[in-house]
Amino acid sequence: MARIKYADPAKLTPEIKDYFARMESHGAVIGNVWKMAANSPSTVIPLLMLGNALLTKTKLDPKLREIAILRTASILKCAYQTRSHTMFGKEVGVTDEQLASIGDWRNSAAFNETERALLSFVDEVVRDARATDQTFHELAKFMNDQMMTELVTLLGFYGTIARILLVLEVDLDDKPRTSSTQITGRPRK
DSSP states (O other), X not given: OOSSOOOOXXXXXXXXXXXXXXXXXXXXXXXXXXXXXXXXXXXXHHHHHHHHHHHHSOSSOHHHHHHHHHHHHHHHTOHHHHHHXXXXXXXXXXOHHHHHHGGGGGGOSSSOHHHHHHHHHHHHHHHHXXXXXXXXXXXXXXXXXXXXXXXXXXXXXXXXXXXXXXXXXXXXXXXXOSSTHHHHSSOOO
């Protein structure tokens, strides 16, 4: 049970009501994370916009993006993110073997060289908020400056969302989403 109440739909600002209505008109279902985040009217729409941009408008390879999100969720023990992004990951090619071994990826043969460089980077950034030169340069062999910046932004965003979910003990949504459209209001790239 959540530690504080979800935002009262009747008391949402007109801007938030409109934003949620637009999301729903595109097929999205407003999840508990956003119902909770709506308790902060000045930040919920910018959070939604950043999340949408990270999921639909970056140059990051979608599979690498989902592996990074799932590893972040694993490190932070965030079941809500794991549940949502397991489905996303499958949509973009993350295998069942990769999903099963994301928590112990170093001992798994399921990840290629690029994915292993990514996972090492994610581990350092999520745990320490920085990466060693060696880890950074190893990943930079596979990503350009834009992708590296997008990845760091992605990790910061999902770390923030995990903290909202974990600290406020946001409940899992009653029904798991079955497609990315139900979360973003549009298919994932």
